[in-house]
Amino acid sequence: MSVDYIFELSTDHVQFEPVSANNIVFFDDNNQQVFMLKNDGSQGIEVKSPTSHFKLNLVLEDRSSIKSIKLSPNSDVLALQRSGNSVEFVVFSSENPVSIFTQTCKSKMTTIIGYVWTSANEIVFVTDSGVEYYEINRARSCCRHLKSFNITVNWFIYQPITSFMILSSSQSGNILQPFHFKASSMIKLTKFEVEWSAKLKNQRPSLYERDVALVDLYNQTFLLVLQHEAVTKDEKGSQIVIYTLQKDGPARKTHILQLRLTGRFAINIVDNLVVVHHKTSQTSLMFDIKSPSGQVQSGITYLSPILQPSPIRPFKIDESTYCELYSTNWALFQPDIIIDAKLGFFWQLRINLLPICTMMSNDGQLLDFLLLRSQAKPVILNLCKEEVTRQPKSFTNINHLGKIGFIFNKLNSIYRDNRESNRHNLPSTKQGYISSASCTNDSTTTHIDQTDMFSFVFSVFEVESELRDENFVISVLFEYIHSLGRYKIPVQYLIYELLINVLVRGKKFYQLHQFLQYQVLTPSKPLACLLLSLQPHYPHATQLALDMFHLLQVSSEHIIDILLSRFDIFRAIRFIQNNGNQELISAKKFLEVALASGDGQLFFNVFRFFEQRNFRLRGSPTFIESDLCEPFVGKFEEMFGKSSSF
Numbered sequence: 001m002s003v004d005y006i007f008e009l010s011t012d013h014v015q016f017e018p019v020s021a022n023n024i025v026f027f028d029d030n031n032q033q034v035f036m037l038k039n040d041g042s043q044g045i046e047v048k049s050p051t052s053h054f055k056l057n058l059v060l061e062d063r064s065s066i067k068s069i070k071l072s073p074n075s076d077v078l079a080l081q082r083s084g085n086s087v088e089f090v091v092f093s094s095e096n097p098v099s100i101f102t103q104t105c106k107s108k109m110t111t112i113i114g115y116v117w118t119s120a121n122e123i124v125f126v127t128d129s130g131v132e133y134y135e136i137n138r139a140r141s142c143c144r145h146l147k148s149f150n151i152t153v154n155w156f157i158y159q160p161i162t163s164f165m166i167l168s169s170s171q172s173g174n175i176l177q178p179f180h181f182k183a184s185s186m187i188k189l190t191k192f193e194v195e196w197s198a199k200l201k202n203q204r205p206s207l208y209e210r211d212v213a214l215v216d217l218y219n220q221t222f223l224l225v226l227q228h229e230a231v232t233k234d235e236k237g238s239q240i241v242i243y244t245l246q247k248d249g250p251a252r253k254t255h256i257l258q259l260r261l262t263g264r265f266a267i268n269i270v271d272n273l274v275v276v277h278h279k280t281s282q283t284s285l286m287f288d289i290k291s292p293s294g295q296v297q298s299g300i301t302y303l304s305p306i307l308q309p310s311p312i313r314p315f316k317i318d319e320s321t322y323c324e325l326y327s328t329n330w331a332l333f334q335p336d337i338i339i340d341a342k343l344g345f346f347w348q349l350r351i352n353l354l355p356i357c358t359m360m361s362n363d364g365q366l367l368d369f370l371l372l373r374s375q376a377k378p379v380i381l382n383l384c385k386e387e388v389t390r391q392p393k394s395f396t397n398i399n400h401l402g403k404i405g406f407i408f409n410k411l412n413s414i415y416r417d418n419r420e421s422n423r424h425n426l427p428s429t430k431q432g433y434i435s436s437a438s439c440t441n442d443s444t445t446t447h448i449d450q451t452d453m454f455s456f457v458f459s460v461f462e463v464e465s466e467l468r469d470e471n472f473v474i475s476v477l478f479e480y481i482h483s484l485g486r487y488k489i490p491v492q493y494l495i496y497e498l499l500i501n502v503l504v505r506g507k508k509f510y511q512l513h514q515f516l517q518y519q520v521l522t523p524s525k526p527l528a529c530l531l532l533s534l535q536p537h538y539p540h541a542t543q544l545a546l547d548m549f550h551l552l553q554v555s556s557e558h559i560i561d562i563l564l565s566r567f568d569i570f571r572a573i574r575f576i577q578n579n580g581n582q583e584l585i586s587a588k589k590f591l592e593v594a595l596a597s598g599d600g601q602l603f604f605n606v607f608r609f610f611e612q613r614n615f616r617l618r619g620s621p622t623f624i625e626s627d628l629c630e631p632f633v634g635k636f637e638e639m640f641g642k643s644s645s646f
Helices: 198-202 354-359 363-371 377-388 400-424 450-456 458-462 470-486 493-505 509-517 525-533 541-551 556-565 569-579 587-596 600-618 630-640
Strands: 007-009 023-028 033-038 045-048 053-056 068-071 077-081 086-093 096-104 112-117 122-127 130-137 142-150 155-159 164-169 175-182 185-188 212-217 220-227 239-244 252-258 265-270 273-278 283-287 295-297 300-303 330-333 337-340 345-351
Touching: 023 068, 033 068, 068 112, 077 112, 086 112, 096 142, 112 155, 122 164, 142 185, 155 212, 164 212, 212 265, 220 265, 265 330, 265 345, 273 345, 354 363, 354 377, 363 377, 363 400, 377 400, 377 450, 377 458, 400 470, 450 458, 450 493, 458 470, 458 493, 470 493, 493 509, 493 525, 509 541, 525 541, 525 556, 541 556, 556 569, 556 587, 569 587, 569 600, 587 600, 587 630, 600 630
Parallel strands: 252 300
Antiparallel strands: 007 345, 023 033, 033 045, 045 053, 068 077, 077 086, 086 096, 112 122, 122 130, 130 142, 155 164, 164 175, 175 185, 212 220, 220 239, 239 252, 265 273, 273 283, 295 300, 330 337, 337 345
């Protein structure tokens, strides 16, 4: 029996030489890079990541052991920490070292806890007594001090996407001080306190770095805090408390993820979903802070897992060996990184959306969930295709057409909202602090337009099938057009063309006539031209097209040009006769089309028609010089003899 796995490790993984006596491995979670430092005398440094393979061939002075390595975002400066209070910088050009310099902390009594690149030219030292912010000057091989802030620090976490940093202070570690780095400025935000349960307060616990995560969800920054004990007596098991960082005021507790399990946990963020791994059960839970199923109490949204806990898909290292999932050798980093340093593998965690479609029974919740996923468009289109191609005998007692209409309305409402947002150039409204990175994205929602629907869903209706109920096809297309109109989205011609072709294929001309009469199909020139082409199948289609041209206030000359382009010369002549403007019409264009048709009788009749018009206008059937018809007169005489006069 096959198992559908929701979670899987990336197949385009990074493999590196495992930790050994001759190979020291460092990981930079900000840039998602693995550093392999050879300890065999060569001192070569190799860098690997999911997106690039950057290798440095250099010899480092064997002065002391290296505590950490971090490469600048544009890979031209390597920062190494050897001592407790300084960082060494190696500047590169074309992967060759150009200069080396060292920056020592402002206070020699402080110890560097860690450091992060906040941009290609700026770096932050976090010490046990505060924060020091520097700018790198490559030309002068030095650092320029920008700003400092003194505070006792237990640990820190940094969010590279939004450039937020949080420092932990106080004896229990639960007093948190956030900072935001932007354009060479360090902005100090309001500090806040993480809440503890009464039981934990009596035990005077400490908040550890391993129990928190600073993450970006839906272009907004949140702090996730793992509480091993529920805050209230009514709740059982561990939970994750989510604080929303705000520009003005302290971070606010907004969500609680109810794990209802105990033991060891780790957190990843995948496609704006919070994935919580549980070591004991070797399963993972998935939460969505935008899920409409959350229950709000006192301004806090309580969320349960979207689905039952599910394991990660087994990963095969070779033909006979599987990787040990949820291994004690695993190290997890934000947002979606899993590393097994013993095996030498570096994966990204991914979500498989297809099995979720069968696991979620509520159609509305499923669609809401999929629309918020970045890779969901093919899944949603496939879902639509399955619904519109189901055979009537397989329908359940529910209103299946109503379900299809619900899906159309949901997709079109999202598309309309995004179109309006782009039209007015307004960023999506978000609660809390919006980073500069978020301003580049108007929305995290998947948008599906008419071209997508036609290409991947409705295109199956282009070919007639004996197994398909054509009446149902018409109803589906009509439902889609009705939904587009409901959200004031102009219907594209290709949708109208498909509906009309299905109606003609089924010889449902009365229904077509009604759709046109009551303007279910919005009048347009392409639609009128399509009606003209239906004349062999439906004689009244030409008059419907002419009526539509008149409604659109298309000029008579343009209508005549359209008719002539279709070699419908007699219809064009009748049109000018009915509209009383035959005196103003150029005979030349009519005679050109008649001659080009290759029908001699048609050319004869058209020529005679304009001879009669000339006689009524000037008392003579001959063409005057301004008519530019001399070549056609000569051709007529060649074919039928000298033109007669009246």
